[in-house]
Structure formats: structure tokens, C-alpha cells
């Protein structure tokens with residue numbers, strides 16, 4: 001039973017979308033709007049918070065409450081929004097530079113606290129808004145405007161950061177695969193805690209095709225593996241390849257070869273607190289492995305904003321002080337009432353204050 | 356049956372001083388509370404080292420606590436102490452310069468050993484001569500050995516025994532000043548309720564210290580300081596940081612909002628966070644963030660979500676908050692930032708007081724980024740200025756910075772607690788009509804926009820750090836930016852209608868107008884009163900409202916022959932006044948020692964100015 005019958009259109013604002021034609025951000029926004037419409041949560045209860053970057057223009061294109069903040073700080077600002085009002089449905093929109101460079105500290109602490117919000121990391125491996133400098137997810141050696149001779153540093157793998165920060169939810173999707181992105185976002189929305197969804201996003205202008213090797217729909221089933229809860233980790237055009245664990249290490253095997261059957265293939269369970277396996281899934285890279293898509297980890301843990309609320313409620317149940325007057329008179333106080341004492345004068349004894 | 360020398364005084368300052376492990380802060384606090392309960396007015400000044408574990412016995416590790424109390428209104432902790440309690444030679448050395456000529460020094464003779472002289476870097480074995488303290492009354496008390504003696508029956512380890520030394524000193528001082536012990540006894544029983552042996556030990560040593568004074572009365576003078584005639588009411592002791600925290604809780608209750616504090620620990624502001632973290636019973640949400648940037652950003656998020664949002668910090672943390680404070684200027688959200696100032700720049704003097712963040716507060720952001728700036732002036736009025744900062748932020752949709760400092764934050768005084776109904780109302784500017792709502796539609800009088808909060812039906816809108824038009828859309832229109840820049844400035848200036856006129860203490864005209872702001876108030880008024888008593892035509896104008904300045908400022912300034920601006924920096928308020936209130940000559944008294952002014956030095960400066 002749906003209460004609201006929203007469609008994606010209900011979440012679009014009237015503002016003209018200004019991303020470059022062909023930018024991956026469009027597709028991600030479509031997926032978000034569809035997901036929100038399906039969630040059956042009152043429109044007024046959505047808050048979309050972003051930092052700075054091309055992707056962070058996102059809130060202006062939404063018809064919900066939105067806050068386009070400052071570079072790197074969306075995670076912190078959204079943490080405040082959700083802690084102040086846990087009844088809101090909070091989405092954070094952020095780029096790879098926004099969340100992993102200038103905002104890296106807030107990002108890991110958001111994840112560590114497990115605040116119940118959804119964060120979409122638009123990973124185009126470049127600084128789009130500032131026109132093409134390398135980012136913390138750019139691969140070693142890549143040539144950009146600020147690395148004319150190639151970068152000399154390794155990149156972050158966002159999923160590793162999430163797991164290293166004791167994250168409870170991590171998923172991956174590709175911008176152009178709107179249907180799958182939507183499926184993943186829906187799961188992110190259901191998850192209680194910080195849900196990080198890394199979307200491989202194409203920047204047509206400054207990093208065109210950076211994800212093509214992985215994302216090209218023609219080779220999708222060979223180069224990506226779609227992980228779903230309870231299903232075997234199988235991929236390939238013919239669904240004939242799968243993942244097994246050998247000596248604790250992931251390995252690609254061919255079903256039907258060397259006596260391998262479907263039953264030997266690992267079954268995906270993101271709700272298992274199995275960091276070792278989940279990190280291996282996150283790390284899988286071409287050509288040896290397909291790249292893992294879908295919800296890789298989704299485990300239960302205490303949720304910060306709920307805990308904050310609960311703590312207050314518990315303490316209030318047995319509180320002795322119920323209002324400020326009682327607070328002011330609590331503890332060590334004494335009464336002055338001598339003959340030589342004067343009548344008290346109000347501090348704000350000035351009409352200016354009584355408006 | 357006391358035949359000791361009895362001295363009757365109007366006011367007395369005592370300084371407790373020892374190693375940071377000697378419990379001097381507690382001793383001082385207990386004595387202050389006792390004196391306040393006794394009916395004296397008091398003012399305190401904790402002065403502690405920034406390293407928690409500086410080497411024992413060294414001057415760097417000395418922790419001090421000064422309290423002045425009296426039978427009249429006490430406005431400062433006293434320039435110089437009448438009585439010094441020195442637990443070791445380092446404490447004597449660190450405090451010799453802060454003694455009243457002819458004062459009394461009570462010292463633990465057991466710790467005045469060659470080894471400790473060396474640690475304190477005395478060159479001889481006569482520290483008193485070395486420090487030229489010959490003319491002081493020196494009372495050698497074997498505090499360590501008496502404490503050991505007192506506890507020999509209780510099977511306690513040496514460390515626990517030595518921890519009770521401060522109680523001996525406290526007992527002795529209580530006898531000297533004729534203070535009852537019951538409050539302290541109650542405190543000990545409560546604090547060590549779960550460790551009855553430790554409670555017993557502390558109580559025993561406290562009484563033995565008291566009795567020691569009584570028995571040795573031929574050598575310890577006794578002082579009488581009568582209670583002060585003050586306003587009727589219920590009193591408590593409060594320090595500035597606690598008062599600040601409570602002022603915000605009061606504002607939230609008045610405004611009918613929940614209170615949110617995002618903050619990162621930093622001396623001397625941490626107590627604001629701690630005091631609020633304690634108040635879950637009143638629904639206060641505290642968020643200990645990963646850094647000061649997240650401290651303000653979580654608060655901005657909470658303000659967006661409809662809470663009364665505060666962030667507290669000290670200078671270095673305030674610097675980190677600059678960019679986000681600019682965001683709250685642009686987004687026009689209600690936010691209060693508390694800066695408990697300390698010595699700078701950089702890490703500077705973390706535990707010492709200073710007023711050197713004024714210009715950072717006024718101007719330290721990118722762009723034209725005006726905020727309202729208030730400054731509290733006594734530990735207890737931090738409550739009212741915190742309350743008022745919240746009121747202004749909520750009613751005018753503007754960020755407000757409240758400046759206090761280490762001296763106010765840690766200092767305490769007795770305070771007549773107000774009733775909530777003594778405080779003015781607070782009416783947040785919640786949006787009412789979704790039909791006419793626009794994100795940046797303003798009240799024509801105050802220029803304040805409306806506050807529409809996620810969850811409110813029909814008010815969905817977007818805000819952000821980019822310049823906006825009235826409807827809330829991003830705008831790069833040159834005319835619009837010009838107009839909005841002027842409006843944001845005017846919005847702050849219009850707060851002048853909410854604040855009282857500048858109050859003058861003393862005659863409305865005269866030879867010298869003494870100008871101060873913020874936490875120096877106690878010393879300023881004491882020095883001005885002292886001058887007035889001597890018939891000098893000196894008045895005081897002390898500022899709590901920095902931006903905007905009170906309406907009548909220039910008019911008051913014009914009635915004096917000379918103006919002197921006194922502050923604990925190199926002249927920041929003076930330069931601000933030169934800019935905002937031109938046409939006057941501003942003399943300056945500036946101090947940068949990490950210490951409050953002393954009344955004495957202020958008076959001397961004023962005398963010189965009058966003669967010049």
C-alpha cells in the first residue's frame with residue numbers, strides 16, 4: 001500500500017539542470033528521483049545535502065529541502081541535520097574530491113558514527129568543477145592539468161575507506177546503469193546507518209571514458225559481477241563463471257571445468273560481518289577479476305542518531321531536573337535574605353529586550 | 356578562647372599554590388564555595404599550567420587558585436594576594452610577584468628542602484631572601500609530616516596519604532578565616548562515598564589542619580571578613596563557561612526549541628561542551644565532532660533542521676570555523692559561536708587569558724561577511740549574554756559570535772539566579788505561510804528572512820553558500836550581489852534596535868573616559884572607582900555590544916576630554932573604534948602577558964594620562 005503515489009517528477013525542481021550534456025550526473029539524478037518516489041516517505045521529510053563540485057549542484061535540481069554547503073563539509077552538515085531531527089530522510093551528494101580529499105576527515109567519521117543517512121559518492125576520478133585536476137581516486141600516473149607528467153601517488157579505494165572506518169553499508173554502481181543504481185539506492189535507503197554508495201560517474205569533459213573498461217554495457221556481464229544477497233557470485237555472458245575462496249583468497253573459476261559446479265560458488269551475504277571477504281570483493285579489479293557491483297556490505301550496528309535520542313529519553317525518564325528554573329536552583333545554592341539586603345534587579349531591565 | 360591576632364578586613368585575597376598534583380584547584384574551589392555560602396561576595400581566578408604533568412616541583416608545574424572575598428561587592432580576584440599558601444618552593448617562586456606587601460605566606464616547611472630548592476632553581480638555601488620576601492609574615496607549617504602523622508593509624512599507601520595534604524592546608528585556612536567546615540565535609544563525603552577510607556582520611560586531615568590553627572594561634576593571625584550586603588534571592592557559585600552553557604539552555608527553553616551543540620574540545624572552552632553534555636535531562640544534544648570545522652558544520656546542519664544551534668571553541672578553533680561561519684552568513688541561519696579567548700597566535704598560551712581574537716571575529720572571513728558580536732564581562736553575566744546571543748540569532752536569522760575569555764570562563768562568582776520569567780521572550784522567525792514563502796523574502800524592518808525547516812509541509816526550498824536571489828535561486832546578477840551584500844551588513848546593524856544604550860559608570864562628563872570591553876570589566880570598574888574615590892573626573896564605558904555598537908556611543912565619547920581604550924591585546928578595539936567612531940583621539944592601555952589587568956597598573960596609567 002502506498003500512501004503518496006509519487007513519481008520521479010515530484011522530486012524534480014523547476015531549475016534548469018546545468019551539467020554538461022552527457023554528464024553521468026544526469027543518470028544518477030534520475031535514479032535518485034525514482035528511488036525517492038518509490039520510498040513512500042513524505043516529500044517534506046527529505047533533505048538533500050551536498051558539498052561543492054559539479055555533482056554537488058544536485059540539491060538545486062531537486063524539489064525537496066536542500067542545502068548546497070561548502071567544499072568537503074556535506075557529511076558534517078548532514079550529520080547535524082540528522083542528529084537534530086532523526087525523522088528526516090537525509091541524502092548526501094558528494095564528489096570524490098569533496099568527500100575524500102578536503103572532506104576526508106568528515107567522511108570517515110560519518111561512517112564510523114553510523115549516522116542513518118545515505119551518501120552517494122559521485123566518483124569521476126577527477127575534479128570536475130575546477131576543470132580537470134587529479135583527485136584522490138585518480139589512478140597513479142594519470143595525466144591531468146595538475147599532473148602534466150603523471151601523478152606520483154596512489155588512489156583511495158572508497159570501499160576500503162568505508163570498511164576501514166567500520167562502515168556498515170557499502171555498495172557500488174555505474175551511472176549509466178540506471179536500473180541497477182536504483183536497485184542499490186533502494187537498499188541503501190532501507191539500511192539503518194550510514195549507507196555509502198559509490199557510483200562510477202563519467203565526466204565527459206575532463207575524464208571522458210575513465211570507467212569505460214569497467215562500465216561499457218557491451219561487456220557488462222563479463223567485466224562486472226552483480227552481487228545480490230543469497231545469490232551465487234556468478235558472472236559472464238553465459239553465467240558460467242563464478243567466485244570461490246581458495247586458501248582464503250578469491251578466485252575466478254569456470255563452472256563445469258575442473259569439476260566445479262554451481263554449488264561450489266560462493267553465495268553472497270552482505271549482512272555477514274565478514275570484512276576479509278568484503279574487502280577482497282571491493283578490491284577486485286580487471287583483468288583478473290570482474291568489478292563488484294551491488295551491495296557488498298550491509299550489516300547491523302547501533303545507529304548514532306537513534307542512540308542520541310535514546311540516551312536522552314532514558315535519562316529523561318528518571319530525571320530530577322525537568323526545567324531551567326530547577327536547574328538554576330539545583331546543587332549548592334543558598335538564600336540571601338538579610339535586613340541589609342536589597343530587592344533583586346532584573347538583568348535585562350531594559351525595554352529594548354521586551355519586544 | 357582565641358587570643359590570636361585578629362584582623363578585620365573588608366576584602367581579602369588568598370592564593371593557593373602548589374604542584375599541579377597537589378589539588379590546589381579543588382582546595383581553592385572548596386574555600387571559595389564556603390566563603391560564598393558564608394555570605395561573602397567572591398571572585399576567583401584559577402591559574403594553571405598548560406602541561407598537565409610538568410615535572411614535579413618545578414616552577415612550570417605550579418598550579419594556582421586565587422580567590423578574593425569580602426563584605427562588599429567584589430569585582431576582581433584581587434591584583435595581589437594577602438595570603439599565600441605555598442606547598443613547595445616552586446609555588447613560592449611562581450607567586451612571589453603576586454603578593455601584597457607585608458602579606459602572610461603559609462608554606463609547607465617539609466617541602467622546603469635543598470632538593471626542592473634546586474628543582475625550583477633557587478641559587479641559595481634561603482628562597483625568601485632570594486625573592487626579597489623578608490618583610491612578609493612567614494608561617495612555616497609542617498604540612499606533609501602533620502598529614503602523615505594524622506593518618507598513621509589508617510592503613511593507607513604513601514601516595515594516598517600525600518594526596519590529603521591539601522586538606523590540611525584548607526583546614527588551617529578555614530580556621531584563619533573563621534569558616535565553618537560543614538560544606539567541605541559534605542563535599543568530601545559525597546565525592547568519596549564509594550571509598551570510605553579515603554573520605555575518612557580527608558576529613559581527619561581537614562580537622563587536624565583546622566585544629567592546628569587553633570592550637571598554634573600564637574603564630575597564625577585570624578581574619579574576620581563579614582558577609583556582604585547584596586540582593587535578596589537564591590545564590591549559587593558559577594563560572595563563566597557553565598553560565599554560558601546554561602544561558603543557552605535557558606534560551607532554548609524560552610524559544611521552545613531543542614538545543615544542539617557541535618564542538619571539539621579545546622582549552623579553555625571545553626567546559627562549555629562538558630556542561631552541556633551533562634544536560635541530557637533537559638534534552639540537550641551534544642555532538643563531539645572530529646574537529647572544529649565539523650563542530651560548526653554539524654551546528655549549521657542542526658540550525659537548518661530547526662534546533663537552536665551553538666558551537667563553542669577558543670581562538671585556534673575559531674580560525675578553523677571561519678569558512679563555515681561565512682556559510683551561515685550566506686545561508687542566513689541562526690547560529691551562535693562562542694569563542695572563549697586565550698593567548699595566541701597559534702597554540703599561544705592555551706591556559707592564559709587574552710582578548711586578541713576581536714579582529715579575527717569581526718573580519719576573519721572571506722568576502723563581506725558581517726556577524727553580530729557580543730562580549731560577556733563577568734563570569735555570571737555569560738549566562739545573560741549567551742541567552743541574548745541566542746535571542747538575536749533566532750529573531751534576526753543571523754550568526755552571532757559571543758566572546759568570552761579564559762579569565763571569565765574559569766573564574767567564578769556568586770550569582771543570584773534569575774527565574775525564567777525574568778528573562779525576555781524569544782520568538783524564532785518560523786515561516787508561516789507556504790503560499791507567500793520565499794527563501795530570502797525579508798522582514799522590511801529587520802531584513803531577517805524566515806526560517807522554514809525540513810519537515811514543514813509546503814516550504815521546500817534550497818539554500819547554500821552561493822549568492823541567491825529573493826526566491827532562493829542561485830544568482831550571479833551583479834546588482835543582486837551588491838544589494839544582498841548591503842542587506843547582510845544592514846541586517847547586522849539593525850540589531851542595534853534590540854540592544855540597550857551604552858551605560859556610563861560615573862559622571863556623564865569629565866576628564867577621562869575609560870573604555871573597556873568584555874572580560875576586563877571587574878578590573879576596569881575597580882580602578883575607575885578607586886580614581887573616583889580620589890575625586891578624579893573619570894568614568895567608565897564598558898562594552899558588551901561590539902557589533903553593532905550601541906547607538907549613543909559617539910555621543911558619550913564626545914563628553915570627555917580624553918578617552919583611553921584598555922584591552923588585553925595590542926589595540927584591536929581601539930582600531931575598530933577609530934574606524935567606526937572617528938573624530939576622537941583614542942589613547943590605549945594594552946597588556947599581553949596572558950594575565951588580567953591589575954587594578955594597580957590601570958590606575959597608574961590613568962593617573963599618567965590625567966597629568967599629561
Ligand SMILES: Cc1ncc(C[n+]2csc(CCOP(=O)(O)OP(=O)(O)O)c2C)c(N)n1
Nearest residue numbers: 052053054055071095096097098127128129
Ligand atoms: C575551500 C575550497 N577549496 C577549494 C575549492 C575549489 N573546488 C571546488 S569543487 C573542487 C573539486 C571538485 O571535485 P569533486 O569533489 O570530485 O566534484 P566533481 O566536480 O568532480 O563532481 C574544488 C577543488 C572550494 N570551492 N572551496
Ligand code: SF4
Nearest residue numbers: 020023054128203204
Ligand atoms: S565537468 Fe564533468 S562532471 Fe562536471 S558537469 Fe561537466 S561532465 Fe559533469
Ligand SMILES: [Mg+2]
Nearest residue numbers: 095096126128
Ligand atoms: Mg570528481
